[in-house]
Amino acid sequence: MNKSFSAFLADPDPRSRESLRSALAQLGSSQIVGEADSGQEAARLVLWLKPQVVFLSTALEEPGWVETATSILAATETRLVVLTDRDDVEVARAALQVGAQDLLHRPVDVQELRQALGLATAPTAAPTLPAVTSNVLACFSSKGGVGKTTLSVNLATAIARQIGRSVALLDLDLEFGSAATFFGLRPKQTLADLCADGDIDRAKLHHAMEHPVGTHVDLLAAPADREGASRVDGENLPTPAQGLPDRVARILTLLRREYPWIVVDMGCSFRRATLTALDQADTIFLVTTPDVQSLENARSSLDVLLNKLDYAPGKVRVVLNRSNSSLGFTYNTINRVLGTNVSFSLPSDPQATFTALTAGRPLVLHPDPGPLSDAIRQLGSLVIGALPPPQQSAPRPWAGWARHFWQTFDRLVSSLSRNSG
Numbered sequence: 001m002n003k004s005f006s007a008f009l010a011d012p013d014p015r016s017r018e019s020l021r022s023a024l025a026q027l028g029s030s031q032i033v034g035e036a037d038s039g040q041e042a043a044r045l046v047l048w049l050k051p052q053v054v055f056l057s058t059a060l061e062e063p064g065w066v067e068t069a070t071s072i073l074a075a076t077e078t079r080l081v082v083l084t085d086r087d088d089v090e091v092a093r094a095a096l097q098v099g100a101q102d103l104l105h106r107p108v109d110v111q112e113l114r115q116a117l118g119l120a121t122a123p124t125a126a127p128t129l130p131a132v133t134s135n136v137l138a139c140f141s142s143k144g145g146v147g148k149t150t151l152s153v154n155l156a157t158a159i160a161r162q163i164g165r166s167v168a169l170l171d172l173d174l175e176f177g178s179a180a181t182f183f184g185l186r187p188k189q190t191l192a193d194l195c196a197d198g199d200i201d202r203a204k205l206h207h208a209m210e211h212p213v214g215t216h217v218d219l220l221a222a223p224a225d226r227e228g229a230s231r232v233d234g235e236n237l238p239t240p241a242q243g244l245p246d247r248v249a250r251i252l253t254l255l256r257r258e259y260p261w262i263v264v265d266m267g268c269s270f271r272r273a274t275l276t277a278l279d280q281a282d283t284i285f286l287v288t289t290p291d292v293q294s295l296e297n298a299r300s301s302l303d304v305l306l307n308k309l310d311y312a313p314g315k316v317r318v319v320l321n322r323s324n325s326s327l328g329f330t331y332n333t334i335n336r337v338l339g340t341n342v343s344f345s346l347p348s349d350p351q352a353t354f355t356a357l358t359a360g361r362p363l364v365l366h367p368d369p370g371p372l373s374d375a376i377r378q379l380g381s382l383v384i385g386a387l388p389p390p391q392q393s394a395p396r397p398w399a400g401w402a403r404h405f406w407q408t409f410d411r412l413v414s415s416l417s418r419n420s421g
C-alpha cells in the first residue's frame with residue numbers, strides 16, 4: 001500500500017461514515033475521494049473516481065453489499081474492505097467469496113484499520129507538497145458562453161486531483177454564476193452570506209464553502225440574486241460603493257493563506273469584484289472561442305488588460321476554447337487578430353460537456369476521458385509545473401479548410417484592424 005491512498009466510503013449510516021473518517025484521519029495517509037449511502041450510488045461513483053480502497057458496509061441496500069461489491073470488483077482494481085457490526089460467520093464467508101481484502105467490525109478500531117491497509121505501525125504523515133506559494137488563476141472573458149465556467153470548474157478539479165490537496169474555487173460571476181450547477185449543487189451558503197455583515201474571517205469563510213462530493217474542490221458559490229451580488233462588491237447599490245471595504249481582496253487574502261491554488265471564475269463585466277480579482281491574479285486565462293464576436297471581445301479585453309490596467313504580457317494567457325469548431329479560424333489569423341499568441345487550445349467536446357452537466361460532475365472526473373478532459377488535465381499539469389510549456393508551432397486542427405473561409409478571415413482581420421486604428 002502506498003503511503004498515501006485514495007479511499008471511498010459506502011455506508012448508509014452517516015455516524016458510521018463519520019467514525020471511519022476520523023479513524024482514517026488518525027492514520028493520516030488517506031484522501032477520501034467520495035462517499036455514498038446506497039449500493040447503486042457507490043457502484044456508480046467508484047467507477048468514476050477509481051479510489052484505491054473502498055470501505056463497504058454490510059448495511060448497504062439498493063442493491064445489497066454483496067451485489068455492490070461484486071460489481072465494483074468486476075470493473076475496477078480497487079481493494080475492498082467490508083465493514084460490519086454483525087459477528088456472523090456467513091458475513092465473513094461472503095466477504096471472502098466476493099474477494100474482499102479484509103473484514104472489519106464497526107466502530108472501526110484504528111489499529112485494526114492500520115493492519116487491514118497494510119500500513120506501517122508508525123503513523124504516516126499526511127502527504128505534503130513542497131512548500132508552494134499560493135497562485136490565483138482567473139478565468140475571464142468579456143463575452144458569455146465561451147467556456148469560462150467549464151474551464152474553471154474542471155481546472156480546479158484537475159489540479160486538486162493532481163496535487164492531492166484542496167483547491168479553492170471562487171465564483172465571482174456575481175450575477176449569473178453557475179459553478180455550483182456544474183457540481184450538481186444547490187448551495188446552502190454563497191458569497192452573499194459571507195459578505196452579509198461585519199468582518200470576514202477564516203471561520204466564516206469555511207462556513208460559506210461547499211465541498212462537492214468526490215472532488216477536492218472547496219467552492220465559494222456565487223450569490224443567488226442581484227442584491228446578493230451588490231453585497232459582495234458594493235456595485236449597483238443605491239449609495240455609491242466608495243468607502244466600502246474590498247471584500248473580494250479580503251477573501252483572496254484569506255484563501256491565499258491556506259490554498260496553494262485558487263481558481264476564480266468570472267462574469268463578463270469589469271465590475272469592482274472583477275477588477276480586484278484580476279489585479280490579484282497571478283495568471284489570467286482570457287477565454288475565447290474562434291468566432292468573430294468572441295475574438296473581437298477578446299481583442300478589446302486584451303487592450304484593457306495590457307494597456308489600461310498595465311498587466312505584464314506574461315500574466316495574461318489566451319485560451320482558445322472549442323478550437324476545432326467548424327466556424328473557427330487558423331492560429332495565424334487568430335494570433336494576428338488578437339495581437340498575441342494563443343497559449344493553449346481546448347477542443348470541442350459537446351458530448352462530454354453535456355454528460356458532465358447532466359450528471360453534475362466535472363468532466364475531468366469521467367472514467368473515459370475525452371479530448372476536452374485530456375486537454376484540461378494537461379493544462380492543469382502545465383500550470384502546476386508538471387509539464388514543459390507547449391511548442392509554439394501548435395498543430396492546426398482545422399487544416400485543409402475551404403477557400404471561402406480564408407476570404408472571410410481576411411475580411412475580418414482588415415475590418416478589425418480598421419476598427420482599432
Ligand SMILES: Nc1ncnc2c1ncn2[C@@H]1O[C@H](COP(=O)(O)OP(=O)(O)O)[C@@H](O)[C@H]1O
Binds near residue numbers: 144145
Ligand atoms: N469545449 C467545449 N466543447 C463543447 N461545449 C462546450 C465547451 N466549452 C463549453 N461548452 C459549453 O458551452 C456552454 C457555455 O459554457 P460556460 O463554461 O458556461 O461558458 P461561460 O462561463 O463563459 O459563460 C455550456 O453549455 C458548456 O457546456
Ligand SMILES: [Mg+2]
Binds near residue numbers: 173178
Ligand atoms: Mg460562466
